[in-house]
Amino acid sequence: MKSDKENKNNQFNVPQGYFESFDERLMTELKFQQLFPEKSDGFTVPENYFDQVEKTIIELSKPQGKLVNYNFKTITGTAAAIAAVLLVLFSVVNPIDKEMEFDSLSITSLESYFEDEDRLQDYFSSEELNTIQNNTSIFDDQVVTDDIIYEYVDQEIIQSSLNDH
Amino acid sequence: MNSIENHNVSLKFEDLVSEYKERLYWHIRRMVISHEDADDVLQNTFIKVFKNLNNFQGDSQVYTWLYRIATNECLTFINKRNRTTHLSNEDLQESLVTSLTSDPYFDGDEAQLKLQQAIDTLPTKQKQVFVMKYFDELQYNEISEILGTSEGALKANYHYAVKKITEYVTDN
Numbered sequence: 001m002k003s004d005k006e007n008k009n010n011q012f013n014v015p016q017g018y019f020e021s022f023d024e025r026l027m028t029e030l031k032f033q034q035l036f037p038e039k040s041d042g043f044t045v046p047e048n049y050f051d052q053v054e055k056t057i058i059e060l061s062k063p064q065g066k067l068v069n070y071n072f073k074t075i076t077g078t079a080a081a082i083a084a085v086l087l088v089l090f091s092v093v094n095p096i097d098k099e100m101e102f103d104s105l106s107i108t109s110l111e112s113y114f115e116d117e118d119r120l121q122d123y124f125s126s127e128e129l130n131t132i133q134n135n136t137s138i139f140d141d142q143v144v145t146d147d148i149i150y151e152y153v154d155q156e157i158i159q160s161s162l163n164d165h
Numbered sequence: 166m167n168s169i170e171n172h173n174v175s176l177k178f179e180d181l182v183s184e185y186k187e188r189l190y191w192h193i194r195r196m197v198i199s200h201e202d203a204d205d206v207l208q209n210t211f212i213k214v215f216k217n218l219n220n221f222q223g224d225s226q227v228y229t230w231l232y233r234i235a236t237n238e239c240l241t242f243i244n245k246r247n248r249t250t251h252l253s254n255e256d257l258q259e260s261l262v263t264s265l266t267s268d269p270y271f272d273g274d275e276a277q278l279k280l281q282q283a284i285d286t287l288p289t290k291q292k293q294v295f296v297m298k299y300f301d302e303l304q305y306n307e308i309s310e311i312l313g314t315s316e317g318a319l320k321a322n323y324h325y326a327v328k329k330i331t332e333y334v335t336d337n
Contacts, residue, residue, distance in 0.1 A: 042278070048199015061215045
């Protein structure tokens with residue numbers, strides 16, 4: 001066996017603090033294995049579950065409903081007419097130059113928007129979602145102003161996300 | 166039927182379901198605990214897989230991609246469940262684990278029940294890492310790809326998880 005002095009000349013290295021924490025890590029692992037010598041979680045499933053769920057999933061992935069052969073020209077014409085009517089209606093009822101105010105959004109609308117899992121997962125990784133959910137410090141104050149929210153989103157989420165990539 | 170077909174992989178959706186349903190189920194089950202919830206999340210996972218098959222680039226292994234979707238679906242489900250029940254995650258997990266004693270799809274002994282109780286005291290991230298490493302037997306580089314966390318951080322997470330579980334079981 002080589003002495004410590006001889007080993008100091010080799011080209012290999014270990015992470016900082018590796019040997020200092022080795023004993024503690026080894027003892028933790030040994031204690032755990034003594035407590036749970038067999039790897040089992042005790043969970044079971046109903047009989048034939050996996051065969052049934054496979055059929056269900058394949059069934060769910062199939063297109064629903066009967067296929068109807070539509071005339072493309074008729075559909076295009078109808079869609080264009082509907083779009084034109086909707087455009088006129090919206091420009092009268094809700095003029096384009098009217099700015100959308102944050103206050104005008106109802107809490108329910110905002111909640112519904114962010115509760116849509118697809119939207120959240122499109123923009124945030126699961127780790128970021130966890131961070132957002134666990135970090136409630138911005139709500140410590142009674143009043144949360146728009147500035148606080150904008151600053152939080154900018155600094156905590158966007159900037160840290162940029163730093164990560 | 167949808168399929169992945171590019172220069173790296175060529176797999177049909179049915180093949181993915183057939184090949185990975187059990188592995189994903191057990192991963193999901195250990196995160197959400199009840200069979201009924203795991204069944205829902207498994208189906209949602211594969212529906213999402215089906216919708217996104219064409220977006221899979223083949224840059225990662227198929228199963229790490231599937232695991233990532235399953236993991237996200239688990240977190241979404243757990244967050245929604247917490248909001249619906251108005252209980253904290255810890256309280257809800259505790260009540261779910263307590264209900265395991267009368268669960269027809271749990272036949273674990275006292276040690277396994279204790280292990281579940283201990284696992285459910287862990288923060289979500291540590292729980293994910295512990296389940297993936299200990300039960301799913303994934304390598305750190307695979308977990309790193311799934312969770313987007315460095316291998317060093319994962320090793321630390323796993324060590325703390327094992328330590329907390331050991332302490333919990335010893336103290337209780």
